Amino acid sequence: MDRELMKKVAGQEAVKYIKDGMTVGLGTGSTVKYLLDALGKRVAEEGLRIIGVPTSNRSAKRARDLGIDVKSIDDVDHIDLTIDGADQIDENFQGIKGGGVAHLREKIVAINSAENIWIVDETKMAKNLGSFPLPLEVTPYGSTHLYRRLEKMGYHPSFRTNAKGGHVLTHADNYIIDLKLGYIEHPHQLEKILNNMTGIVEHGLFLDVVDKVIVGHEDHSETFVAKRNK
Numbered sequence: 001m002d003r004e005l006m007k008k009v010a011g012q013e014a015v016k017y018i019k020d021g022m023t024v025g026l027g028t029g030s031t032v033k034y035l036l037d038a039l040g041k042r043v044a045e046e047g048l049r050i051i052g053v054p055t056s057n058r059s060a061k062r063a064r065d066l067g068i069d070v071k072s073i074d075d076v077d078h079i080d081l082t083i084d085g086a087d088q089i090d091e092n093f094q095g096i097k098g099g100g101v102a103h104l105r106e107k108i109v110a111i112n113s114a115e116n117i118w119i120v121d122e123t124k125m126a127k128n129l130g131s132f133p134l135p136l137e138v139t140p141y142g143s144t145h146l147y148r149r150l151e152k153m154g155y156h157p158s159f160r161t162n163a164k165g166g167h168v169l170t171h172a173d174n175y176i177i178d179l180k181l182g183y184i185e186h187p188h189q190l191e192k193i194l195n196n197m198t199g200i201v202e203h204g205l206f207l208d209v210v211d212k213v214i215v216g217h218e219d220h221s222e223t224f225v226a227k228r229n230k
């Protein structure tokens, strides 16, 4: 199974949805890297004019290196389309994001986009959410207290650490706590609980956000339209 090839197939399919003149949210991660490569190629070869709104410093740098114009979300008045990766997607097209530590910016960009497309390799599709740990971006202040609370709630938290054992830091210098839930029976109920917990800046549940999901296989892609009310 060649996952890199699957990611590339998804990225190359998604680039077709980008039209001249669009303002495009650019997600983060190894799948989005293939989208950016394909987009850079279109900019160079077709003279495609777009404005990219990157969701991470990594994507901003890569886009710039590829000759793609980028702006901050604060410098654009609308976003036509955002294309991003995801860590897990269930059969109702609800998702978990944040494996790459960028879910706060990704959610801000996504909810301000007229349309959202996720690109994933086939291994990301699941019946239910939860086997991928759910990331929470939390303020350092009170984070151990919050951790203990999450533990008591049975959410199996763990701080995300780097190779040196220190906290992984987000763009906003916050910490990440991953919840090993195994199976999320009621994503909307969990969303409500997490939304109401002070100290959690943003969680990685992305519910009712995506419009289309492009799944990359080794030799073809599949595009699913999420049927839901906006």
Ligand SMILES: O=C(CO)[C@H](O)[C@H](O)COP(=O)(O)O
Residues within 6 Å of the ligand: 027, 028, 029, 030, 031, 032, 084, 085, 086, 087, 096, 097, 098, 099, 100, 101, 102, 103, 106
């Ligand atoms: O949510 C994300 C970053 O915060 C990414 O979109 C997600 O982790 C998928 O990344 P990859 O394409 O590398 O698997």
